[in-house]
Amino acid sequence: MNVGREYLKTVTQRFNEAKITAEKAIEQLSESELFWIPNEESNSVAIIMKHMSGNMVSRWTDFFTTDGEKPYRNRDDEFVGDIKTKEQLMKMWEFGWDTFLTTLKDIDEEHLLKKITIRNEPHSVIEAIERQMYHYSYHVGQIIYIAKYLKSSDWKTLTIPRKK
Template sequence: MSLGEIYLNVVQERFKLVKADGDKTLAQLDIAQLHWAFNEESNSIAVIVKHVSGNMLSRWTDFLTSDGEKETRNRDDEFNDSIASKEELMAIWEKGWGVFFNTLNGLTEVDLLKNVTIRGQQHSVIDAIERQMAHYSSHVGQMAYIGKQIKGDAWKTLSIPRGQSQAYTDAMIEKG
């Protein structure tokens, strides 16, 4: 396997883990909790979902052939908390990730050597992928943090539970 193929496989798996953390966060919360925001300057999870999905639809539609900031995108509207139901929120979440993974999974090693345009600026495909890794990871982290604040002791951890690090490490070593 070539270095480019290894890279594409690694980032696909990493993005799947990022989405899984978002999925696990969303599953723990009801619609009222998804709309909770600390203050007027803070975003609710619903707003973060709307923004991440809007970014994905814009950046990853016609990824190699058109500017990643589409004229049809209304980024400012993404920060209006207008999602009415959890079903609508989940549809928005899945639509963005669907477009993203469809495009990412279709990239080839040769594509990694190309450039794409985002807001009129040229970026290597690798840089564009890595920018989105940082962007999506930070927003999913925000979602988890908000969820943990809301749920308190009822929060189901997304990673290794406190006090279980050594047992987890031992199990991973035993697993091989």
């Protein structure tokens, strides 16, 4: 068994599962619920999605040849609520995930120990993937938590229901 190939297959599956799980939560929300913020220090589901997309595009565009923090990225702007419709939001979300998953698909096992940079710091490709696994899972959890809170008793579970 090729460990590198198995690793890439597994992480790709996990990232796809995270995307699908987030989208199942997002589907349960109305357009206004996507933009709901619990307080001024928190983010809406829409802001989290915008930030994730911005991160994916920055990190995974020209992955092997440029720093993962692109000069054109304005991270602070990702936390500004300027997206107005679910359609705009979903287009941005898909663009980010497509950028990321296309690049991930192009990584071969011989790339895994190659050094790339993120914010001028060297990372192996494995480190970069794992960094994003942590980051995206963190935000998917936030999306699910907010959606579950908003839907309350109307929430449709995404995993095994309680007492089953």
